[in-house]
Amino acid sequence: MGVIIIYMYEFPRDFFWGAATSAYQVEGNNSLCDWWDYELAGRLQYHSGLACRHYELYEEDFDLAKALNHNCHRLSIEWSRVEPEEGKFSSEAINHYKRVVLSLRKHGLEPVVTLHHFTNPIWFSRLGGWGLKKSTDYFLRYVSKVVEALAGDVRFWVTINEPMVYLYHSYLLGIWPPQERSLAKTQKVKANLLKAHIYSYRIIKGIYNKHNLDKPSVSIAQNMQAFVPCVPSLRNKLASYIRAKSFNLEFIEKAIKAGALDFIGVNYYSRSLVELKGWGIKNFAMDICEDGHSNLKKNSLGWDIYPEGFYSVLKSLERYKLPIFILENGICTGDDSLRWDFIHDHLVKLAEAMASGVKVLGYIYWSLIDNYEWDKGFSPRFGLIEVDYTTYKRTIRESAKKFGRICLEGKLNYGV
Ligand code: FCB
Numbered sequence: 345m346g347v348i349i350i351y352m353y354e355f356p357r358d359f360f361w362g363a364a365t366s367a368y369q370v371e372g373n374n375s376l377c378d379w380w381d382y383e384l385a386g387r388l389q390y391h392s393g394l395a396c397r398h399y400e401l402y403e404e405d406f407d408l409a410k411a412l413n414h415n416c417h418r419l420s421i422e423w424s425r426v427e428p429e430e431g432k433f434s435s436e437a438i439n440h441y442k443r444v445v446l447s448l449r450k451h452g453l454e455p456v457v458t459l460h461h462f463t464n465p466i467w468f469s470r471l472g473g474w475g476l477k478k479s480t481d482y483f484l485r486y487v488s489k490v491v492e493a494l495a496g497d498v499r500f501w502v503t504i505n506e507p508m509v510y511l512y513h514s515y516l517l518g519i520w521p522p523q524e525r526s527l528a529k530t531q532k533v534k535a536n537l538l539k540a541h542i543y544s545y546r547i548i549k550g551i552y553n554k555h556n557l558d559k560p561s562v563s564i565a566q567n568m569q570a571f572v573p574c575v576p577s578l579r580n581k582l583a584s585y586i587r588a589k590s591f592n593l594e595f596i597e598k599a600i601k602a603g604a605l606d607f608i609g610v611n612y613y614s615r616s617l618v619e620l621k622g623w624g625i626k627n628f629a630m631d632i633c634e635d636g637h638s639n640l641k642k643n644s645l646g647w648d649i650y651p652e653g654f655y656s657v658l659k660s661l662e663r664y665k666l667p668i669f670i671l672e673n674g675i676c677t678g679d680d681s682l683r684w685d686f687i688h689d690h691l692v693k694l695a696e697a698m699a700s701g702v703k704v705l706g707y708i709y710w711s712l713i714d715n716y717e718w719d720k721g722f723s724p725r726f727g728l729i730e731v732d733y734t735t736y737k738r739t740i741r742e743s744a745k746k747f748g749r750i751c752l753e754g755k756l757n758y759g760v
Contacts, residue, residue, distance in 0.1 A: 348759040353695035360454060360706025361751035363409060363728055364418035364672055366461035366505065367425075369715040370398035377424035378469035378521040379462075379718075387523065390721030396713050397736050402444055406451045408729055408738060409712055412748035416454035418671055418708050419444065420461035420505065423468075427486050430467045438493045445497045456671065456708065457494065458502040458565065459487055459544065462510055462520070462718070473522055474533040480540045487544045491551050499560050502609055502671065503544040506567040507537045508591050516629075519719050527625075538598055545604035561606040564599065565671040568592040570615035570653025574633040577620075583628050584618045590629075592657065600664060607705060608661055611672035612654050612690075614647035641682070643675045645717075645724055651689040658697040658704070667703045670694065674710035676717065676724035684743040691750065692758045709747065713738060 368374050372394035383391045398405060409417055425437035448455045460483070464473055468482055476482075491501070504510075510520070511530050518525040545562045552560050571587045573580035599605040619633035640648040654673070661668055675686040687709065698704055714727035722733060728744035731737075750756060 350757060350759050353699060353756045355754045357754065359754060360416040362414040362416035362418065362453065362706070363709045363712035365398065365712050365715065366420040366458065367422035368392060368461065368463045370396040370713060371422065372397045372399055374422055374424065374463070376428045377422065377463040377465055381466050382521045388719060392716040395716050396731050401736065403447055404738065405713060406447055406453060408740060409453060410451045412728065412740070412744055413751040414453060416456060416706060416708065417448055418456040418458065420458035421490055422463065423460065423486050424463065424465035426490060427465055433489050438489065442493060445494055449497055454500065455498050456500040456502060457498050458505050459490060460503065461505040469522060474536050475529055479536050480543060483540045484543050484547060488547055491548050495551050495555060495557055501548055501560055501562045502565050503541045503562065504537055505565045506611060507534065507564065507595055509567045538595060541599055542602045542604045563605055563607050563609040563669070564595065565609040565611050566592065566596055567611045568657045570650055570656055571618055572615050574617045574619040574637050579620045580618050583620050586628060587618065605666060607667045607669050608664060609669050609671040610657065612657055613673065615650040615653045644677050645720060649675065649686055651693045654690050655693040655697050658702050662702055667705050669705045670707045672708060672710040674726050676726045678725060680741045680743050683741065684746050687743060687747050691756050695756050
């Protein structure tokens with residue numbers, strides 16, 4: 345007869361609990377950025393349109409987050425709203441985001457503000473986007489404007505969301521704007537994004553210093569995957585190691601080396617089952633098992649559910665001796681009990697990692713509400729809260745209530 349031992353983990357009292365969104369995915373009518381441009385040109389399959397109308401309904405959404413006992417919220421600022429034309433800044437948009445941040449504060453939700461979450465102003469993208477030498481100058485000018493406006497009310501800044509995911513989709517696979525496929529361009533853009541992060545970090549610190557404000561915490565949100573060899577051949581093991589190094593760690597290590605990372609922002613969803621079909625660079629960079637060898641449960645996009653990888657990713661970061669902040673972890677599914685299992689099982693791995701000494705500041709679920717999932721459109725349902733796209737009515741899911749209880753109590757009971 346098997347014996348189940350029940351454990352209880354108590355999270356730190358000041359632990360952050362919350363959920364995330366990004367501007368383009370929820371706001372609606374973001375007609376000034378490259379994604380919208382590509383959608384209208386028929387270069388992307390789905391149209392974001394009104395998205396979740398969060399631009400108007402944010403107060404209502406924050407009421408729900410508060411009712412679910414969250415104490416923080418991650419959002420992003422839409423650059424194309426703030427700077428609709430090169431060098432011309434919209435005070436209306438800046439004031440909007442000021443109101444949003446103040447509303448978060450009023451709701452007792454600590455804002456975690458992202459400055460770049462995949463989208464770019466149309467003017468920037470038409471000039472050449474992140475491949476341009478001047479791209480970082482453009483970005484830094486926007487960063488200064490936003491940070492000057494919001495500094496007093498924001499402690500946590502995320503400069504760039506998932507640089508490696510952006511590079512992979514936009515410059516290697518060629519799926520997302522600007523739909524390029526070039527290894528050389530990818531390298532160039534990667535260097536520009538890193539530079540943009542490092543200088544943004546310094547600018548943010550400088551602004552807080554100038555205004556005598558308490559030091560802010562600045563990082564990036566790094567998508568991290570567990571890279572697992574499918575057949576444990578030497579080639580697959582080597583590729584898994586290299587991929588973890590380059591996809592998960594390289595950007596972070598360079599930012600740390602430049603003294604430009606206060607915490608490590610982690611987005612974790614799944615694993616990648618590595619199976620190489622050749623010895624070429626492309627094989628090493630991209631090959632995965634396509635033979636259906638994974639017998640794990642999957643989300644509705646077919647990603648493996650693999651909480652063990654969350655633990656190993658967290659442990660792999662211990663050596664940097666920086667606090668970690670989980671900025672995204674979540675599942676798209678039509679089965680809400682699977683959502684709860686996903687959250688629960690990942691929290692267990694988080695608790696185990698923390699009990700073993702990994703320092704984590706908070707856990708942010710992706711996403712607060714269902715939303716526009718980029719090139720996959722509206723069918724993936726990631727939300728703690730369901731959105732009806734005809735009425736825009738919000739409905740809290742059962743999994744959200746269960747997660748809400750953990751946010752309130754800060755305790756997790758689990759059996760092993
Ligand atoms: C992450 C993105 C986020 C969302 C989730 C599902 O890679 O940061 O915008 O699309 O995946």
